[in-house]
Amino acid sequence: MSMHLDQSAVTVLGLGPMGRALAGAFLEAGLRTTVWNRTPGRDADLLARGAAGARSAEEAVAASALTVICVVNDDAVDAVLRRDAVAALKGRTVVNLSADTPERARDLADWAAGHGVRYLDGAIMTPNTTIGTPAAVFLHAGPADLYAEHRTVLEALGGTHTHLGEDIGRAAAYDIALLDIFWTAMAGYAHALVVARAEGVTARELAPFAKGIVDILPPIIEQSVEETERGDFPGDGNPITSAVSSMAHIVHTSEAHGIDAGVMRAAEGMARRAIGRGHGADGFLRIAELLGRR
Numbered sequence: 529m530s531m532h533l534d535q536s537a538v539t540v541l542g543l544g545p546m547g548r549a550l551a552g553a554f555l556e557a558g559l560r561t562t563v564w565n566r567t568p569g570r571d572a573d574l575l576a577r578g579a580a581g582a583r584s585a586e587e588a589v590a591a592s593a594l595t596v597i598c599v600v601n602d603d604a605v606d607a608v609l610r611r612d613a614v615a616a617l618k619g620r621t622v623v624n625l626s627a628d629t630p631e632r633a634r635d636l637a638d639w640a641a642g643h644g645v646r647y648l649d650g651a652i653m654t655p656n657t658t659i660g661t662p663a664a665v666f667l668h669a670g671p672a673d674l675y676a677e678h679r680t681v682l683e684a685l686g687g688t689h690t691h692l693g694e695d696i697g698r699a700a701a702y703d704i705a706l707l708d709i710f711w712t713a714m715a716g717y718a719h720a721l722v723v724a725r726a727e728g729v730t731a732r733e734l735a736p737f738a739k740g741i742v743d744i745l746p747p748i749i750e751q752s753v754e755e756t757e758r759g760d761f762p763g764d765g766n767p768i769t770s771a772v773s774s775m776a777h778i779v780h781t782s783e784a785h786g787i788d789a790g791v792m793r794a795a796e797g798m799a800r801r802a803i804g805r806g807h808g809a810d811g812f813l814r815i816a817e818l819l820g821r822r
C-alpha cells in the first residue's frame with residue numbers, strides 16, 4: 529500500500545450514533561471510508577454517501593492501514609478486535625475511540641503489543657452532532673510517533689485533537705474525570721427539575737437561571753488549580769459551614785415533597801465530614817483532599 533493510499537483510506541468499526549458520525553465526517557473530508565457494524569443494515573446511509581461496506585470486521589480492517597473503532601465499551605472492542613479481526617490487524621493501526629476505563633485501555637494495549645497491532649486509545653468529549661464541526665473535542669493517548677503518523681486522518685473528524693502523552697490510559701483517565709463532572713451535574717439537574725416542578729416552577733422558567741448557575745463553574749475551576757496545587761482552600765465568601773446549610777435546605781425541601789435526595793445527602797455528608805475535621809472555614813473543594821485519603 530503506498531503512503532498516499534495509507535493517508536486517504538480509513539476503516540470505521542461500529543456504526544452506532546457516534547460511529548456513523550465519525551464515518552460521515554471521514555466521507556465528507558474525502559477519505560476512502562470502509563465501514564462495518566455487528567448488526568447489519570446500519571450502514572445504508574453511509575453506503576449511499578460513498579462508503580464501502582464490508583461483510584466482516586476482518587474484511588473492513590484489511591481495507592485500510594488505519595481502523596477507528598467506536599463501540600459501546602471495551603468488552604465490545606474485545607469481541608470485535610480480539611475475536612473477529614485479529615488476523616487482519618497485524619501491522620495495522622487501531623484507534624479505539626470507545627469509552628471505557630484506563631485499566632481496560634492498558635489491557636488492550638498489552639494485547640495489541642503481543643499481536644503486532646499498533647494501538648492508540650482515545651476519547652470523544654462532545655456529542656455525535658459535533659463530529660465534523662469545530663466544536664468536536666478528541667483526546668488521544670499512546671505512542672507519539674504513531675499518533676503523528678495518523679494525525680492528519682484523525683483531524684479530518686474536525687474539532688480539536690489533543691495528544692495527552694504516551695501513557696495509553698491517559699485519554700480514558702481524562703474521560704473518567706470529565707464524565708464524573710458531567711454525570712453528577714446531570715443528576716443534579718434532573719433532581720432540580722423535579723424539586724422545581726414540585727414547587728410549581730417549570731423547566732422553561734428555570735432554564736435561564738440554570739444556565740447562569742453553570743456559568744459560575746468555569747472561574748471556580750480556574751481558581752481551583754492553584755488552590756489544589758497549594759493544598760489550601762480558602763473559604764472567603766463561601767465557607768463549608770455556609771455550603772452545608774444551603775445543602776440542608778435542598779434535602780429538606782426535596783424530602784418534604786417525597787423526592788429522593790440521595791445525591792445531595794451524599795454531598796452534604798462529605799461537607800459535614802470536612803467540618804468535623806476542623807475545616808468549616810475552608811472552601812467546599814477541601815472535601816477533595818478528604819475524599820482522596822484512604
Ligand code: NDP
Pocket residue numbers: 542543544545546547548565566567570598599600601603604605607608625626627628652653654655656657
Ligand atoms: P452505543 O454506545 O450505544 O454503541 C453502539 C455500538 O456498539 C453499535 O455499533 C453496536 O453494535 C456496538 N456494540 C455493542 N456491543 C457490541 C458487541 N458485543 N460487539 C460488537 N459491537 C457491539 O452508541 P454510540 O455510537 O453513541 O457510542 C459509541 C461510543 O462513543 C461509546 O463508548 C460512547 O460512550 C462514546 N461516545 C458517544 C457520544 C454520543 O454522542 N453518542 C459522545 C461521546 C462519546 P450493534 O449495532 O450491532 O448493536
